[in-house]
Amino acid sequence: MLSLFVSIPFLSLIVFNIPGKHSTRLALFWSAFLFIVQSALALLFSTGTINPVARQLSRIFIFKLSLDPLSLLLLLSIGVAAFAALLAGNNLFREKSQKSNFINLLMVAVIGMNATVLAADLFSVYIFMEIVAVSSFVLISIQKDRLALEGAFKYMVMSSIATCLMLVSIALIILVCGDTDFGVVASGLCAQSGNPIVKLAIGLFLCGLFIKSGLVPFHGWLPDAYSAAPSAVSVLLAGIITKVTGVYVLMRLVISVFGINPAIQNLLMLAGAVSIAFGALAALTQHDFKRMLAYSSISQVGYIILGLGCATPLAIAGAAFHFFNHTIFKTLLFINAAAVEKQAGSIQMDNLGGLSEKMPVTGATSVIALLSTAGIPPLAGFWSKLIIIMALWSAGNFAYAYIAVIFSVVTLAYFLSMQRRVFFGKLALSLESVKEAGAGITIPAALLAGITVAAGVGFFWVLDKLILPIQEILR
Amino acid sequence: MAMEILLLLGLLAAALWTVMTTRLLRSVVGLALTSAVLSIIIFRLNSPVAAVFELSVCAGLIPVIFITTISFTQRIAKSQIQERRRERFIRFFLLPVIVVVAGLALLRWLKIPALMLPAAAGETDVRLLLWDVRHLDLLGQIVILLAGAFAVVILFKEPRK
Amino acid sequence: MMTPELSQVFWLYSIFAALLFITGLYCVLATFNLIRVLVGVEILIKAATLLIIVCGQLTGRQALAQAIVITLIVIEVVIMVAAGGVILCLYKHNHSIDTRKLKNLKG
Numbered sequence: 001m002l003s004l005f006v007s008i009p010f011l012s013l014i015v016f017n018i019p020g021k022h023s024t025r026l027a028l029f030w031s032a033f034l035f036i037v038q039s040a041l042a043l044l045f046s047t048g049t050i051n052p053v054a055r056q057l058s059r060i061f062i063f064k065l066s067l068d069p070l071s072l073l074l075l076l077s078i079g080v081a082a083f084a085a086l087l088a089g090n091n092l093f094r095e096k097s098q099k100s101n102f103i104n105l106l107m108v109a110v111i112g113m114n115a116t117v118l119a120a121d122l123f124s125v126y127i128f129m130e131i132v133a134v135s136s137f138v139l140i141s142i143q144k145d146r147l148a149l150e151g152a153f154k155y156m157v158m159s160s161i162a163t164c165l166m167l168v169s170i171a172l173i174i175l176v177c178g179d180t181d182f183g184v185v186a187s188g189l190c191a192q193s194g195n196p197i198v199k200l201a202i203g204l205f206l207c208g209l210f211i212k213s214g215l216v217p218f219h220g221w222l223p224d225a226y227s228a229a230p231s232a233v234s235v236l237l238a239g240i241i242t243k244v245t246g247v248y249v250l251m252r253l254v255i256s257v258f259g260i261n262p263a264i265q266n267l268l269m270l271a272g273a274v275s276i277a278f279g280a281l282a283a284l285t286q287h288d289f290k291r292m293l294a295y296s297s298i299s300q301v302g303y304i305i306l307g308l309g310c311a312t313p314l315a316i317a318g319a320a321f322h323f324f325n326h327t328i329f330k331t332l333l334f335i336n337a338a339a340v341e342k343q344a345g346s347i348q349m350d351n352l353g354g355l356s357e358k359m360p361v362t363g364a365t366s367v368i369a370l371l372s373t374a375g376i377p378p379l380a381g382f383w384s385k386l387i388i389i390m391a392l393w394s395a396g397n398f399a400y401a402y403i404a405v406i407f408s409v410v411t412l413a414y415f416l417s418m419q420r421r422v423f424f425g426k427l428a429l430s431l432e433s434v435k436e437a438g439a440g441i442t443i444p445a446a447l448l449a450g451i452t453v454a455a456g457v458g459f460f461w462v463l464d465k466l467i468l469p470i471q472e473i474l475r
Numbered sequence: 476m477a478m479e480i481l482l483l484l485g486l487l488a489a490a491l492w493t494v495m496t497t498r499l500l501r502s503v504v505g506l507a508l509t510s511a512v513l514s515i516i517i518f519r520l521n522s523p524v525a526a527v528f529e530l531s532v533c534a535g536l537i538p539v540i541f542i543t544t545i546s547f548t549q550r551i552a553k554s555q556i557q558e559r560r561r562e563r564f565i566r567f568f569l570l571p572v573i574v575v576v577a578g579l580a581l582l583r584w585l586k587i588p589a590l591m592l593p594a595a596a597g598e599t600d601v602r603l604l605l606w607d608v609r610h611l612d613l614l615g616q617i618v619i620l621l622a623g624a625f626a627v628v629i630l631f632k633e634p635r636k
Numbered sequence: 637m638m639t640p641e642l643s644q645v646f647w648l649y650s651i652f653a654a655l656l657f658i659t660g661l662y663c664v665l666a667t668f669n670l671i672r673v674l675v676g677v678e679i680l681i682k683a684a685t686l687l688i689i690v691c692g693q694l695t696g697r698q699a700l701a702q703a704i705v706i707t708l709i710v711i712e713v714v715i716m717v718a719a720g721g722v723i724l725c726l727y728k729h730n731h732s733i734d735t736r737k738l739k740n741l742k743g
């Protein structure tokens with residue numbers, strides 16, 4: 001059953017490339033359908049409605065895959081983000097050949113992400129992380145303009161250095177444990193945990209993952225890659241790709257494989273706190289809309305890592321919920337940026353102004369997204385930040401809790417500044433003829449805003465079904 | 476043991492030459508040479524299948540890819556080569572120094588801590604391991620090759636005027 | 637238990653793997669030529685390959701190590717091809733493969 005999450009996208013990929021007159025449109029509808037099905041299945045699994053059926057089907061296991069509540073949450077996030085990116089891409093790429101290239105590469109990235117989330121073997125996780133990296137690298141260069149190619153090249157070099165660090169770590173892990181399966185590695189590392197070689201292996205792997213997630217001080221490639229990529233690709237990259245290949249793998253490995261010990265906890269909390277601070281302060285000074293959103297991503301990922309580092313069950317639940325929320329609102333913000341770029345022609349915030357009269361849907365959804373990011377009740381972002389701060393407080397990490405709260409206020413500040421510069425204020429003369437973006441952009445925007453509000457208002461349902469089960473994986 | 480040390484020194488020397496040589500094509504040839512020496516080392520470490528792959532792909536296919544990329548890009552003029560040479564020397568002369576110093580430091584101070592090695596177990600034939608046990612890796616290889624095919628189609632194609 | 641001979645073998649190979657890693661890293665950081673950056677990445681991956689095979693040999697898991705290296709080589713080829721494509725497209729814009737020309741993004 002689980003292997004279907006990987007096999008069906010793979011077969012679809014083959015089918016898309018059979019030449020035919022309407023093949024692009026067919027590809028579009030089938031992909032949209034597939035992503036909706038993935039999200040629905042993940043949701044249904046969590047609520048326990050189809051477990052008996054799934055148990056029967058899971059006898060047909062072909063691949064070594066495993067499922068647990070964290071993976072379910074991730075599958076839901078991947079489905080939603082890929083759906084939004086698909087519709088945005090369909091609207092933004094005008095030429096048919098570019099559309100079909102985008103859909104194909106998106107499907108490759110989704111195969112990679114699904115398998116990363118479901119795999120139970122260290123090297124398999126690595127392979128699929130590389131698949132996602134290569135496909136996102138090509139996606140950034142899809143329109144072949146100069147800035148995008150530069151950003152893609154820098155991204156590729158940093159990703160390759162991270163690759164090499166992770167491979168050296170895998171070599172040392174084979175020396176110590178003999179296999180790359182999660183269970184074997186976990187028990188092997190635990191048995192010899194005082195050994196310097198084990199510490200070196202864990203340290204190198206964590207460095208590689210920090211580079212991939214864009215944590216400070218390895219964040220250099222992130223603003224360039226996010227802002228130079230074509231808008232539909234930025235939606236995908238910021239919304240889900242960096243998080244799955246970096247943050248999810250970090251969470252999974254720290255919880256299930258490396259084990260939680262004070263050294264790792266301190267490292268994670270420090271990296272998280274520094275990222276929160278640096279990302280928020282840098283975002284205050286940006287003039288370019290997408291660059292500001294990129295620094296904001298660094299800051300929010302810092303919150304997730306801070307929660308992970310605290311490592312109590314409540315903190316990890318908060319980190320996972322913040323992961324999901326960040327997927328939703330960051331994708332939404334980048335879709336708004338795409339709409340603004342397409343309709344108004346510029347993403348320099350100083351040149352824009354007063355767009356909310358001309359683009360009402362974009363303006364309204366942008367307000368919802370920024371309120372969620374800054375942690376204003378009753379939206380979803382408030383709950384996840386509250387859980388993380390409460391967990392930090394109850395574990396005794398008062399300094400980190402203060403940092404989290406203070407920079408939440410800074411987040412609100414820079415987002416309000418963005419909103420004022422871009423959407424409110426006087427309409428600049430050159431923007432008189434701007435219209436609202438087409439359905440391909442407003443529909444995902446409205447959907448994502450709806451999810452943010454629903455997850456916030458229906459918070460207790462979400463907590464019970466999706467978040468609390470994640471605490472089981474700690475045992 | 477002496478043979479191993481000689482081969483490893485040859486590997487390091489080939490890699491250093493690859494990095495420090497001035498002409499790009501010589502660098503690519505150096506890369507092929509490094510791969511060849513590495514594949515001999517791998518063969519002597521009881522891993523014949525990996526050695527064959529390393530030799531045929533990294534010493535064959537990848538230099539071809541590099542040479543294709545180089546052939547599409549411009550050649551620099553002879554006069555520029557001379558002035559480049561001096562500039563390169565300044566930048567790169569540090570490398571052998573760093574390598575020798577690091578090597579001596581590691582020789583003196585690196586101590587491998589005592590380690591419990593796991594017992595040999597599991598499938599011992601590579602081919603059976605790859606085809607019967609690690610299916611997910613095979614799917615991964617196929618998918619990444621497809622991604623590479625898309626990369627070629629998107630990036631190497633000339634737009635029709 | 638890791639016997640002294642095995643320990644010495646590992647010590648020897650890990651020194652050379654570390655030196656190869658330093659060489660590759662220096663190449664990536666110090667060069668002004670885009671294609672040489674890729675050569676540096678190749679050398680980095682070779683260092684990792686050497687270490688993986690050595691660890692496989694020492695623990696008796698040569699099959700696992702070889703399976704990993706084979707897959708790694710496939711990944712390496714695809715990365716080189718994609719990166720080569722990007723360099724070609726960059727060349728068409730800048731007419732040079734100099735990394736100093738890549739200063740358009742503010743970093």
